[in-house]
Amino acid sequence: MSNNRIKDLNEFADVFKALSNPHRLQIFLRLVSCCKPGTVSYVDAESSAYVGELGEELGVVKSTVSHHIKELKRVGIIRTERQGQRIACWVDPEIVEALKDFFTR
Amino acid sequence: MSNNRIKDLNEFADVFKALSNPHRLQIFLRLVSCCKPGTVSYVDAESSAYVGELGEELGVVKSTVSHHIKELKRVGIIRTERQGQRIACWVDPEIVEALKDFFTR
DNA sequence: TCTATTGTTCGACATATTTCGAACTATAGG
DNA sequence: CCTATAGTTCGAAATATGTCGAACAATAGA
Numbered sequence: 622m623s624n625n626r627i628k629d630l631n632e633f634a635d636v637f638k639a640l641s642n643p644h645r646l647q648i649f650l651r652l653v654s655c656c657k658p659g660t661v662s663y664v665d666a667e668s669s670a671y672v673g674e675l676g677e678e679l680g681v682v683k684s685t686v687s688h689h690i691k692e693l694k695r696v697g698i699i700r701t702e703r704q705g706q707r708i709a710c711w712v713d714p715e716i717v718e719a720l721k722d723f724f725t726r
Numbered sequence: 727m728s729n730n731r732i733k734d735l736n737e738f739a740d741v742f743k744a745l746s747n748p749h750r751l752q753i754f755l756r757l758v759s760c761c762k763p764g765t766v767s768y769v770d771a772e773s774s775a776y777v778g779e780l781g782e783e784l785g786v787v788k789s790t791v792s793h794h795i796k797e798l799k800r801v802g803i804i805r806t807e808r809q810g811q812r813i814a815c816w817v818d819p820e821i822v823e824a825l826k827d828f829f830t831r
Numbered sequence: 832t833c834t835a836t837t838g839t840t841c842g843a844c845a846t847a848t849t850t851c852g853a854a855c856t857a858t859a860g861g
Numbered sequence: 862c863c864t865a866t867a868g869t870t871c872g873a874a875a876t877a878t879g880t881c882g883a884a885c886a887a888t889a890g891a
Contacts, residue, residue: 630752631748637742638742638743638746640738640742641743643736646738646742671838672837673838682881684840687840689879705889707837721829724829789850789852790851793850793870808857808858808868811858
């Protein structure tokens with residue numbers, strides 16, 4: 622099925638769209654530091670951030686941050702987990718690998 | 727100047743935006759095969775394509791292809807050169823390197 | 832249970848994007 | 862000089878995106 626190719630194409634297009642907004646790209650860069658080998662699935666203060674923090678850093682209101690987080694999550698760039706009152710966010714290391722591979726060939 | 731960071735950020739955001747449209751991403755993938763070492767700045771039938779060809783492959787009218795090509799060019803993803811009546815297009819190998827580096831760290 | 836904190840959802844609005852077709856420009860070849 | 866081919870520019874229309882503020886939901890702690 623060459624349908625797979627189209628699916629892949631559109632999925633990558635979606636990922637790039639998610640990264641095409643400066644605020645979302647900033648969120649990505651802020652979070653991506655956790656993707657060193659060894660911290661892969663471990664979430665702590667340095668490898669993740671809370672929605673509120675991200676909003677302050679970006680200078681946008683929380684509803685907008687929430688919207689961006691949702692989009693980044695939808696396309697598989699970040700993962701989230703509730704920790705008490707707050708939601709921790711981190712980049713999925715697999716997507717970074719996939720993107721690296723995408724440009725390596 | 728940490729202004730550089732913002733400039734970089736917005737430039738990368740622009741590149742991702744250019745790749746976020748499925749038609750433009752298809753053009754990129756169609757052209758990127760030329761980025762093997764050795765064909766770096768050489769434009770020939772296999773490493774480039776003409777605007778008209780790309781349009782047929784995508785199923786969009788030429789004015790739309792022209793628009794997409796212009797955008798891909800604006801952000802530095804592709805380069806073009808007139809060859810007689812036609813315009814040859816190819817991916818700038820440097821941007822592929824930059825993108826690879828972007829996801830490697 | 833009441834309150835403060837944190838985040839989500841929703842509606843509204845302004846702006847940007849994608850695409851088309853028509854008109855225009857550039858080049859090659861009689 | 863005329864004509865065909867290839868591409869660009871422009872204007873219009875439909876759709877998508879980014880952002881805010883208000884209202885709502887979940888959690889922790891007194």
